[in-house]
Structure formats: structure tokens, C-alpha cells
Amino acid sequence: MLLRSLTLTIALTLSLAAAPAFSEERPGVLKLLPQDAVTEHEATIGGRKLDYTATAGTLDLFGQDGNQTGAIFYTAYTAKNAGANRPLTFAFNGGPGAASAFLHLGLVGPRILDFGPQARDGAHAKLTDNPESWLDFTDLVLIDPIGTGWSRTAKADDAKDYYSVGSDAQSIAKAISLYVAHNNRAASPKYLLGESYGGFRAAKVAGALQESQGIIVAGAIMLSPLLEAQLMFNADEFALGAALELPSLAAAEMDRRGAFSAEKQTEAERFALGDYLTTLVGPEPSGDAAKAFYAKVSGLTGIPEDVVTRSRGFLGNAFAKNSGKEKGEVMSPYDAGFASPDPYPESDYDRGDDAILDGFTRAYGGAFSDYARNELGFKTEMTYSLLDNDVNRQWEWGGRGGGSRLQASVTGDIRQLLASNPSFHLLIAHGYSDLVTPYGVSRYVVDHLPQSLAKDRVQLDVYRGGHMFYTNADQRAAFTADAKAFYAKNGGIQPSD
Known part of the structure; x- marks a missing residue:
């Protein structure tokens, strides 16, 4: 379904030269990252005109020796004249190895990628205005973890130091702390939004923020999250x-x-x-x-x-090749209702690329790269990494709070957050036909939380569609409305907004 039209006026505050201005002071590949780009915009979002500032930039990470070890790319959207106590939401995707362009151009940002009337045409996808951007009720900071987007380490071999449950959470927590400090946002209620592994990450980051950065979050929104691997991977x-x-x-x-x-x-x-x-x-x-x-x-x-x-x-292993076999179709685990032509109909096994993850949604990468360069003024010769399978393969599930992949769990983290932080609220959202992270698993986890912790503080909402149900305009609008109500209910929207 086509999105409604939206008026958008962009005034660049930077001189957009033909060649990007690189930082020669940075080590290694980080030299390819330009200075932060700041642009001013006006848009109609949530039925009203909204002036906002967009910043596309990086947050630098340093080692104990004082040398720069890496840089985390982020995009921030802040409403003008809204006050320092406006809600501030930090968003990231999962994978592990996925950049935030999925959430950015798929759900929350002021610009959104339209995949056509059937919501599946990546070849002719168009960037359009998003009248239901979450900027309506919260400022946004989209974060790309190391190894994704334009986030890199100074030395290539050092990247693996960030590819684990614990180190990843700590690096994201540090980036959030830096953003809050640099922009004087200590007074803002802070929320985390994570998709898929990003939902798992949100629980870990919330704990890391509280323990190592002294920042206590007001709530989290987990979209199609991994919560209990043992209930998913052994189905x-x-x-x-x-x-x-x-x-x-x-x-x-x-x-x-x-x-x-x-x-x-x-x-x-x-x-x-x-x-x-x-x-x-x-x-x-x-x-x-x-x-x-x-x-x-x-x-x-x-x-x-x-x-x-x-x-x-x-x-679990039978649905993909058998649900639409008579029509020569194969189903995607990212949406078991999503049929596409079977590239290997003679095989009993699902051998082809996934039509959603490896198909039309890959357009998010190219679209974001073009958007960042031409609308946000962030120009770099570095390749934007939307989804890096090498990061996923190298991921270390052991260490603090991890265990093996089959033992990955954040149920305990959720309980601790609810117990230690009486202001913490949690919204979990799923698509009905998602087989990657079935909604039944999250419902089981929520149903087994102590009511003394969860009552009126944890909610689970389910929508039509799969893992990325927000590619459907109707479901995206419904989820956005529910998210806005979640912020309002938990004191996250000020009357002046």
C-alpha cells in the first residue's frame, strides 16, 4: 500500500562539496569518515508540522592507551524547541551483523523506503516521506554497531573484539553515554528500540548502561526479539x-x-x-x-x-518447501505466509537465498547510502554494510550473559531490569507469521514473568505479517500508534509535544 504524501523541506547547513572532507587525523580506515553532517528540516509528521535537526556522524571509541580504536556511526533526529526532557530513543537492529537502516528507513525515520503496492519490489523501491515517523513523539538516535553500516575499528583485526554479547553491549552503551554527554540530554527519558537480535541486545545494553555508565533507561521496545534461544532453535x-x-x-x-x-x-x-x-x-x-x-x-x-x-x-523444517509445493513456491521463515518462486523445485531442501532477507529488503542498504549522502550531507567512500554475514559467523555467544547460541537468553535480564528499576516498562511486538522469532516464544516468556514485576509494565502486541511486518503500511501504522500510546502511558511524552 502506498504511503500518504508528506511535505518535506530540507535546508542544508553544510557546504556539500563534490568530494567528502575526510579526517586525516583518524587512524586506518577511519580516515574515510567525514566530519559530522548537520542539516535542518521541516516535515509534516503525526498530522502537524515539525522542525527538526538531523545529524549524521560518528562517536569515537578509545583504548586504555588513549589511542582511537574505532568509530560508531549514528544518525540523530531531534525536534526543535521541544525541551531537554523530550524522550530520546536509541535504536539498533540485530543480526548480529545488521545495520540500523532496516528500522531507520522501514519504521521510525522521517524518510521511508516504499516497496510498492505489494510491499516486496526492491528493484523499484522509492524513498518517500514518512508521516508516521516516531519523531512525532520521541527524538531518535539510530546506531550501527561495529562491523555494520559505517562503524569500523581502526585496525581490521580488532573488529572481532566487538563481536560478542558482552563487548557489543558495552560498546553500544558507551556510544549512548557519549551521545547523551555531547548533547546535554541527561534529563531526557531514555528508551531503547531493538529488532530481532537487537531486542536481545536492548536488554543487555540496558543492563550495561545501568552498571557501567550510570544511565537508567525508562523503557525498551523489542521488535521480533530473540528472548529464549532454546525455545526457538530446537523447535x-x-x-x-x-x-x-x-x-x-x-x-x-x-x-x-x-x-x-x-x-x-x-x-x-x-x-x-x-x-x-x-x-x-x-x-x-x-x-x-x-x-x-x-x-x-x-x-x-x-x-x-x-x-x-x-x-x-x-x-519447522518442513514448511518452507511444502506449504506451496503444488504451485512451485517456497516460503520464507521471515514470513511463512510470503511465497516466492522456488529456484530449486527438484530439491527437497530449501537451498536458495531467502526472498525477504536476501531479496527486496537488501534495498535498504543502497537507499540509505544515497539518502545519507544527498539529503543528510554525510559523504564517504566507505561501503555501507547493511548485513554482514561474517560478523554473524564470528559472533561469540559466550562470556558475560551469553553462553552458547542455544543457551542465549535475556529472560533473567528482563527480570532484573524490572526488579531494579521501577520505572522500566517493556513493549514486545511480533508478526503473527514470523518463524525466525515466533511470537509464541515471547508470549511464553511474558506469561511466566512474576506478576509482581510484569503487571501493567510489560505488554505484548502481535500484528499481521512476519519478522519485518512494518514493510506493510497498515501494520506499520498500527504499531506506531501502539508505540506512541506506550510512551504516553509511561510518561514519555510531555504535554508541550
Whole structure:
């Protein structure tokens, strides 16, 4: 669906020379990073005209010897004449290895990438104005972790020092602290917004800010977050993981048929944690009981009954190649309702690139690079790294709060944040048909938080679509409205705004 039109006036406060002004004082590849670019803008956001300042720049990191070790790229949007106590939200994506352009141009920024009427055309995507930018109710700072975007270490070999749960959280916390200090924002209520691994990161960063920087956040918004890896990554081996995943498969099947129903979705959730779970936990069913069970699961998910039977009802690895096999289609785990032509129809395994992650959403990278250069005045010859798989492969899940990938968890972090900070509030948002981080896992985590901590402070909202449901204009608008209400409810929007 096409976005509504928006009036945007840009007045550059910099001299945009043809060649970028590099900083020769910086070591190594950091020489390619220009000075911070500051531009002034006027836009119609949230139904009103808003004057704001955009800053595209870097925050420098230093070692104990006083030498610069790296630089973190960020983009900040601040409303003019709004006061020093306006909410301030720091946003980052996940991966690990993803830059913030997804959230930036997909959800919260004043400019947004439109993928066309079907929300999937990356080749003809157009940057347009975002009338529902979160700048309506909070200032924004979009952060790219080391190894993503234009964030780099001075020495290439040093980058791996940032590729772990603990060091990543500490570096982001340091960047946030530097921004707050440089811009005199200590009085602002501070929020964190993280997508996917970024949701996991938000919990870790909140803890690091509190412990090492003396900054206590007012709340966090976790979008399609990783919360409990053991309930996600073993869904084809363990009954509880499979049961928490099943509602997402049911939602995807209804979407593919154009028959989504909240009532039917609730029925699928009850079945998943009822007969489905108890059957998977027990011995393999047989006879008429087995036939009835597998037929029920097949009807809910659209996966052929023989495939359901062969897998004993564990479907995480079966949905991609079987949900649309008769049409020669393959489904994406990022949205199990999203069908695309199967590049390897002769194979029983999903061998091709993902049509969402490796397809149209890659356009965010080129679009942001062009936007930063031509509208924000940040000109560099460095390549903007949207999604670096090498970062993901090198990631160390061990160390403080990490453990192995299968043991990754932030449930304990969430409990500690709620317990130690009575002002902390949490909003978790998911897409119904997301198989990468199924909403059922987050619901399980939320349902098992002590009510003494979670009551009126933790909410879970679910929207139509998948991992990046915000690429759909209707769902993006609904989520933005809910986010605005979340800030207002928690004292994050001042009357003068």
C-alpha cells in the first residue's frame, strides 16, 4: 500500500562539496569518515508540522592507551524547541551483523523506503516521506554497531573484539553515554528500540548502561526479539518449541488463503498448547488417533498430511518447501505466509537465498547510502554494510550473559531490569507469521514473568505479517500508534509535544 504524501523541506547547513572532507587525523580506515553532517528540516509528521535537526556522524571509541580504536556511526533526529526532557530513543537492529537502516528507513525515520503496492519490489523501491515517523513523539538516535553500516575499528583485526554479547553491549552503551554527554540530554527519558537480535541486545545494553555508565533507561521496545534461544532453535526436536511455533504456521496458512481470523488464530493457539503439545510429548500416535491428529495439523498449516505424518508433527523444517509445493513456491521463515518462486523445485531442501532477507529488503542498504549522502550531507567512500554475514559467523555467544547460541537468553535480564528499576516498562511486538522469532516464544516468556514485576509494565502486541511486518503500511501504522500510546502511558511524552 502506498504511503500518504508528506511535505518535506530540507535546508542544508553544510557546504556539500563534490568530494567528502575526510579526517586525516583518524587512524586506518577511519580516515574515510567525514566530519559530522548537520542539516535542518521541516516535515509534516503525526498530522502537524515539525522542525527538526538531523545529524549524521560518528562517536569515537578509545583504548586504555588513549589511542582511537574505532568509530560508531549514528544518525540523530531531534525536534526543535521541544525541551531537554523530550524522550530520546536509541535504536539498533540485530543480526548480529545488521545495520540500523532496516528500522531507520522501514519504521521510525522521517524518510521511508516504499516497496510498492505489494510491499516486496526492491528493484523499484522509492524513498518517500514518512508521516508516521516516531519523531512525532520521541527524538531518535539510530546506531550501527561495529562491523555494520559505517562503524569500523581502526585496525581490521580488532573488529572481532566487538563481536560478542558482552563487548557489543558495552560498546553500544558507551556510544549512548557519549551521545547523551555531547548533547546535554541527561534529563531526557531514555528508551531503547531493538529488532530481532537487537531486542536481545536492548536488554543487555540496558543492563550495561545501568552498571557501567550510570544511565537508567525508562523503557525498551523489542521488535521480533530473540528472548529464549532454546525455545526457538530446537523447535524440530522438542515439543514445547514446536508448540510455540505452530500458531505462526497457522497464521501464515490463513494469510496465504486470505482468510485470517483472530478467532481462528486463538483456536490454533489453544490447540498448540493443548492436544498438539501433549501428543508430541507422548509416544508416537497410531491408528485412527494418529490419522485424525495429523489431518488436523495439516489443515491448520497447509502442509501435506503425508509430510506432517513423516515428521511426526514437527514442522519447522518442513514448511518452507511444502506449504506451496503444488504451485512451485517456497516460503520464507521471515514470513511463512510470503511465497516466492522456488529456484530449486527438484530439491527437497530449501537451498536458495531467502526472498525477504536476501531479496527486496537488501534495498535498504543502497537507499540509505544515497539518502545519507544527498539529503543528510554525510559523504564517504566507505561501503555501507547493511548485513554482514561474517560478523554473524564470528559472533561469540559466550562470556558475560551469553553462553552458547542455544543457551542465549535475556529472560533473567528482563527480570532484573524490572526488579531494579521501577520505572522500566517493556513493549514486545511480533508478526503473527514470523518463524525466525515466533511470537509464541515471547508470549511464553511474558506469561511466566512474576506478576509482581510484569503487571501493567510489560505488554505484548502481535500484528499481521512476519519478522519485518512494518514493510506493510497498515501494520506499520498500527504499531506506531501502539508505540506512541506506550510512551504516553509511561510518561514519555510531555504535554508541550
